[in-house]
Amino acid sequence: MGDFPGVAVITGAARGIGAAIVTGFAESGCRRIAITDILETELADLRKSLLARVNPQDDPEGLTILALPGDITSESFIEEFITAAKTRFGRIDYLVNIAGVGKPYRRSVEVEVQEFDFINNVNYRAAWLCSRAALRIMTAQEPLASPGNNEGWTRPAQRGSVVNIASQLGLVSRPGASAYCASKAAVIGMTKADAIDYSKDSIRVNCVCPGVVETEMTTLSGVVREGLKESVNIAPMGRMGHVREIADCVLFLSSYKASFVQGHAMVVDGGYIIN
Structure with a gap:
């Protein structure tokens, strides 16, 4: 039995961090995975x-x-x-809300309401809707026994795990990103509240707060990369993260190895927020 005997559901899965998370689940023994993204061709190619x-x-x-x-x-x-x-797999054990959009890098008075709504609808509202739908199923299903043990001690069974993708900018802010920062702070707040509410149901809810990660979005052009240089240099490690480094943290929080981790916002940013 692998680390993930249950069913994984991942949004924003077609590329970047999402694709790395799907790949990580598959390589770690998860055999039933449901994925979605608005990018139909890339999603089919990944599958x-x-x-x-x-x-x-x-x-x-x-x-x-x-x-x-x-x-x-x-x-x-x-x-x-x-x-x-x-319907396809009978249950949902690991939900990862990864789908997200970037920031316009403009002050609030320069941002249109439609832009604000779009950022929050994708980054926060969609994560809440996905969590709500999955939690209805998780609370009603039988707990899944932990596949790991240590010298006769077995971790408690769990009904499910939710991992939301927030951001370092949900904890600290930067100029020109008020809507984005607020949307990611909302994800962290939602994570903590759901962790409190669903502990009694043996469901864990945590989030990962990535820093600047090398993806299609951040390497789209030299202009984009140059604009991110200051943020990269603030972090003591002085580099962008790799998508698999974010995926590793998501997999840990989803797994039985994190059985006593609840309501945590795990920062994976090369040290950005400590500097």
């Missing part, structure tokens, strides 16, 4: 490449991936996606 690599013989007991493209700002789509995952 195809992972199945070819992890389950090339199409073993029915091997890796199975349900890929359903859609817009997670739509409540009806979220309900459809979460219901499809439950």
